[in-house]
Amino acid sequence: MVPRIVEVRKNILxxxxxxxxxxxxxxxxxGVFVTSIVSSPGAGKTTFLERTLALVSARHRTxxxxxxxxxxxxxxxxxxxxxxxxxxxxGTVCHLDAEMVERAIxxxxxxxxxxxxxxxxxxxxCPASYDLGxxxxxxxxxxxxxxxxxxxxxxxxxxxxxxxxxKVDLAAAVGFDRAMLLRNIAAVRPDLQVLEVSAxxxxxxxxxxxxxERQQAGLTPDTAVARLET
Amino acid sequence: MVPRIVEVRKNILxxxxxxxxxxxxxxxxxGVFVTSIVSSPGAGKTTFLERTLALVSARHRTxxxxxxxxxxxxxxxxxxxxxxxxxxxxGTVCHLDAEMVERAIxxxxxxxxxxxxxxxxxxxxCPASYDLGxxxxxxxxxxxxxxxxxxxxxxxxxxxxxxxxxKVDLAAAVGFDRAMLLRNIAAVRPDLQVLEVSAxxxxxxxxxxxxxERQQAGLTPDTAVARLET
Numbered sequence: 001m002v003p004r005i006v007e008v009r010k011n012i013l014x015x016x017x018x019x020x021x022x023x024x025x026x027x028x029x030x031g032v033f034v035t036s037i038v039s040s041p042g043a044g045k046t047t048f049l050e051r052t053l054a055l056v057s058a059r060h061r062t063x064x065x066x067x068x069x070x071x072x073x074x075x076x077x078x079x080x081x082x083x084x085x086x087x088x089x090x091g092t093v094c095h096l097d098a099e100m101v102e103r104a105i106x107x108x109x110x111x112x113x114x115x116x117x118x119x120x121x122x123x124x125x126c127p128a129s130y131d132l133g134x135x136x137x138x139x140x141x142x143x144x145x146x147x148x149x150x151x152x153x154x155x156x157x158x159x160x161x162x163x164x165x166x167k168v169d170l171a172a173a174v175g176f177d178r179a180m181l182l183r184n185i186a187a188v189r190p191d192l193q194v195l196e197v198s199a200x201x202x203x204x205x206x207x208x209x210x211x212x213e214r215q216q217a218g219l220t221p222d223t224a225v226a227r228l229e230t
Numbered sequence: 231m232v233p234r235i236v237e238v239r240k241n242i243l244x245x246x247x248x249x250x251x252x253x254x255x256x257x258x259x260x261g262v263f264v265t266s267i268v269s270s271p272g273a274g275k276t277t278f279l280e281r282t283l284a285l286v287s288a289r290h291r292t293x294x295x296x297x298x299x300x301x302x303x304x305x306x307x308x309x310x311x312x313x314x315x316x317x318x319x320x321g322t323v324c325h326l327d328a329e330m331v332e333r334a335i336x337x338x339x340x341x342x343x344x345x346x347x348x349x350x351x352x353x354x355x356c357p358a359s360y361d362l363g364x365x366x367x368x369x370x371x372x373x374x375x376x377x378x379x380x381x382x383x384x385x386x387x388x389x390x391x392x393x394x395x396x397k398v399d400l401a402a403a404v405g406f407d408r409a410m411l412l413r414n415i416a417a418v419r420p421d422l423q424v425l426e427v428s429a430x431x432x433x434x435x436x437x438x439x440x441x442x443e444r445q446q447a448g449l450t451p452d453t454a455v456a457r458l459e460t
Contacts, residue, residue: 004238005238005242008234008235008238012235040270040271040272040352041270041354041375041376041379041382041383042270042273042372042374042375042376042379043272068382069355069382069383069384069385070381070382070383070384071378071381071382073378073381073382074382092355092358092359092385094324094353094355094356121355122270122354122382122383123324123353123354123355123356124271124352124353125299125322125324125351125353125356126324126353126355126356128322129322142272142374144272144372144374144397144400145271145272146271146272148301148303149271149272151300151301151303152271152298152299152300152301152303152304152352153271153299153300153352154299154300155299155322167374170374170400170403170404173400173403174400
């Protein structure tokens with residue numbers, strides 16, 4: 001039985017990789033920059049995204065997909081920022097996959113978008129294995145979760161392009177050991193860039209958005225080349 | 231392909247249910263009371279368990295299983311309490327299952343134990359589906375995670391026997407809305423009992439251990455009957 005389960009899991013991931021590659025091609029040719037956000041439940045993904053949208057959507061056409069097992073709560077919160085938001089309800093499924101993203105963007109004119117954000121289901125494990133065709137994957141980790149999390153959930157840190165430490169306004173209250181967290185991230189992933197933010201005080205948010213826009217700009221030449229070639 | 235995946239998932243869960251039922255029988259006949267602890271990463275499972283062991287293991291023979299994707303950190307922390315601890319390393323698997331528990335307790339004399347605690351992988355989604363043969367499942371939720379979590383992760387609350395709100399010492403710092411959390415828990419699971427603790431200040435810990443011992447005592451007549459029958 002076990003080999004058959006492994007085989008089915010491999011098939012699922014292979015099928016996802018194909019769908020993700022197709023999505024990535026669509027995103028590239030439409031010129032939309034796609035950022036996914038992963039974290040534990042309660043690390044602050046939705047609040048972080050609310051603050052990000054306030055800064056990004058003033059200058060760029062932006063849209064959001066948000067995944068949850070149940071409820072439309074997060075989509076409702078994010079819609080207040082005035083950007084198009086679609087909720088993906090996964091039922092009992094613990095992660096988003098590329099086909100869910102594909103179905104969710106149906107009917108959207110990607111060419112009119114500069115940024116698409118995808119907020120994954122709150123889970124530090126399973127989303128690591130599912131490519132969504134995104135350009136960047138950002139893993140959030142709050143100061144309240146403990147400095148050992150990179151060691152205990154290495155896969156998600158290994159597949160991320162950036163780690164964002166959230167709720168730094170609570171650092172003193174929880175006795176957060178910044179040096180230890182940075183050491184633990186470096187132990188798992190020596191080259192991973194780390195930013196620190198507080199959605200409550202606003203600390204670090206401008207730096208994060210500037211970083212994001214530099215990544216987007218860095219991709220422009222490639223996109224231009226790709227367009228010339230087609 | 232999708233029906234085949236669903237079928238395989240059903241088979242996995244069915245196989246787990248059989249293994250869990252066997253385990254439950256072994257636990258019952260040995261007279262060991264088994265409590266599993268589930269939560270998001272960073273809700274404070276290990277610290278809560280450290281404090282619990284300090285109170286419980288003084289009076290009862292106790293052992294612990296602890297699940298993580300990687301590292302032996304939690305097992306090392308828990309061993310300082312002087313009780314037998316075994317780490318289950320799941321690799322990329324996002325939950326414990328009954329067969330992992332069965333393998334992990336091999337060689338332990340269950341008859342000599344009064345309590346066995348099982349700390350699951352940090353994940354509010356997947357552990358909900360896997361029965362471990364435990365008597366009680368306790369879901370932890372820290373005040374820093376946000377009051378909406380029961381609505382967004384209903385399955386785990388529906389399979390739990392108790393919800394424990396952790397880190398209540400941080401309630402003021404994070405603007406925790408206690409009434410809203412209790413409303414949200416009740417919306418998902420009207421009869422679920424809720425306790426509130428701080429492992430830092432000790433608040434609520436004695437109440438939790440007394441609650442646990444009442445549950446264990448409540449099972450004693452059943453166990454006695456079962457023993458008479460065999």
